Amino acid sequence: RGDGGEVPEIAVIEGDGIGREVVPAAVEVLEAVGDYTFTEGEAGDATLDETGEALPAETYELAASADATLFGAAGESAADVILPLREAVGSFVNIRPARAYPGVDALRPETDVVFLRENTEGVYAGHEDRLTDDVSTLTRVVTKTASRRLGEFACEYVEERGKNGFTVAHKANVMRETDGLFRDTVLATADEAGVDADTVLMDAFATHVCLDPEQFDVVVCPNLAGDVLSDLAAGLVGGLGLLPSANVGSERGLFEPVHGTAPDIAGEGVANPSATILSAAMLVESLGDDDAGARIRSAVEGVLSDGPRTPDLGGEATTREVTDAVLARL
Amino acid sequence: RGDGGEVPEIAVIEGDGIGREVVPAAVEVLEAVGDYTFTEGEAGDATLDETGEALPAETYELAASADATLFGAAGESAADVILPLREAVGSFVNIRPARAYPGVDALRPETDVVFLRENTEGVYAGHEDRLTDDVSTLTRVVTKTASRRLGEFACEYVEERGKNGFTVAHKANVMRETDGLFRDTVLATADEAGVDADTVLMDAFATHVCLDPEQFDVVVCPNLAGDVLSDLAAGLVGGLGLLPSANVGSERGLFEPVHGTAPDIAGEGVANPSATILSAAMLVESLGDDDAGARIRSAVEGVLSDGPRTPDLGGEATTREVTDAVLARL
Ligand SMILES: CC(C)[C@H](C(=O)O)[C@@H](O)C(=O)O
Numbered sequence A, B: 001r002g003d004g005g006e007v008p009e010i011a012v013i014e015g016d017g018i019g020r021e022v023v024p025a026a027v028e029v030l031e032a033v034g035d036y037t038f039t040e041g042e043a044g045d046a047t048l049d050e051t052g053e054a055l056p057a058e059t060y061e062l063a064a065s066a067d068a069t070l071f072g073a074a075g076e077s078a079a080d081v082i083l084p085l086r087e088a089v090g091s092f093v094n095i096r097p098a099r100a101y102p103g104v105d106a107l108r109p110e111t112d113v114v115f116l117r118e119n120t121e122g123v124y125a126g127h128e129d130r131l132t133d134d135v136s137t138l139t140r141v142v143t144k145t146a147s148r149r150l151g152e153f154a155c156e157y158v159e160e161r162g163k164n165g166f167t168v169a170h171k172a173n174v175m176r177e178t179d180g181l182f183r184d185t186v187l188a189t190a191d192e193a194g195v196d197a198d199t200v201l202m203d204a205f206a207t208h209v210c211l212d213p214e215q216f217d218v219v220v221c222p223n224l225a226g227d228v229l230s231d232l233a234a235g236l237v238g239g240l241g242l243l244p245s246a247n248v249g250s251e252r253g254l255f256e257p258v259h260g261t262a263p264d265i266a267g268e269g270v271a272n273p274s275a276t277i278l279s280a281a282m283l284v285e286s287l288g289d290d291d292a293g294a295r296i297r298s299a300v301e302g303v304l305s306d307g308p309r310t311p312d313l314g315g316e317a318t319t320r321e322v323t324d325a326v327l328a329r330l
């Protein structure tokens, strides 16, 4: 794909809120760097209102068959959209790089952490029950298979990128069987691959990443830990507006900003498209076009550093102006 | 107790590492402000080595019968010590105030958040199973009873302290039954009591408390969320060395610093005793002596602001010197 002559098909799912503004911006960037066909799919709160389903079957099928999917954000129905979509593309890992950018006000500008979040189980595979009026339960699931797959991915990831190793975040002192299995299995893959790995309790990580983010590089986490700890890192680098993510692992990926629909500014044309454009960079890399990925990234970095900037970064520019500035730098 | 003429009995469990240094410091402070009898109990890694049990039955019984317990920290065996001790005193809520102190270097000095952490269930009540070689499970438990009890406590807490209301942190978009029950039950208590309450997703909280901590005041959380989010807040106020906590709810409480054993500095006499002394302030308040609590707090604040300071805060003072400075200000 991508180099075999066939034009890759990209599924485009804007969703709700600022998804409708930042995804079109990223599509313009994709059009500028490569030859792709785009197929639109509907999902989210508006789709739920219209069709009775937040994620219609045809959108699921579209993501399941396209070469890659670009997703924006969904409102109240987010979990009903994004969780099945991650499954539709067969993803088992959510890559969430959190770094600060020159020129962007960040609490901890030295933060540069990549989260490799388990994407299929934990509480997300949860079977919940309301046993009685008083008692509810959720069965959290951790398997050796999923932990090993993630560990092997992490080993390849650090080797390809010339990283020194990774840290496993966990809460195995309380969740002994489940997080114990996760931690030990991931560590075993590192040992087999000759990759350095250490461990940190997820609560201790929350303190230490604030005090000294430079001690962390690649952090391998169970599903919910990865959700919360990457959002924490977002707070350290200046907000969710800059964080891209890639749901990968199988032959097709799903790429999405870490931010949500931002109802407070939706429709005003001032949403920051950077996270989605950076997600598009991860998308083209997944299709084998590392050059295009690097070009997009450097264009976004240039704009973040020199402006124009959207209001979330203290500027007054519109989504349109920022997108044009990125396009001009490609 | 305390005003009935009887001298309150305080169980003192130093534990491991710097627990052996900071707890005696806090006991000196307690001796200086009131009339108490102290009974020592053993627990932790060293106790495990000596007796085969991290928490011997007599230490459990001591905590279960004393008027209040002061605990330091335990090493590898921490979960085997602190979780049963919280149960021994019948605590259902862990109060964790996280605020910055004048003169202490903090990432977000404007942080002033009190976490009310559910202390009996969630994944901590977890029944774990290794179903097959591949599959492990943990059953997370949330009950209406525990959620209501916590909600009622939160309502009283904000009313007594003249706070504007509280925020419920949760992940009910994924854990719909369990965190849904938690959130809805806590909100219902607020509604009945006429207390203002709003909600935030725990991942969103992690971002927003970094970006703008002042929007949060009292945060009511499930057990693990409270663990991680309060540790995050510790990172914003300058580290775990300053955070006290109170396990309360029943007639007796257990008071402990949020920090651990700090093996890197244990035995050197330079541990910061502030968190434990502030925990002792919460202890005397639980015994009805609000005056003594206020005196301790203001002495610690004075020392934090003017020095002497231990190395974790950039100073060169010893635990002894800081303790003497606090005693001198009482
Ligand atoms: C919307 C929600 C289900 C989702 C998650 O928890 O994974 C979101 O928080 C995210 O991180 O993409």
Ligand SMILES: CC(C)[C@H](C(=O)O)[C@@H](O)C(=O)O
Binding pocket: A173, A174, A203, B078, B079, B082, B083, B227, B258
């Ligand atoms: C040691 C551990 C079991 C404990 C917890 O998770 O509650 C600790 O992290 C804490 O917060 O006091």
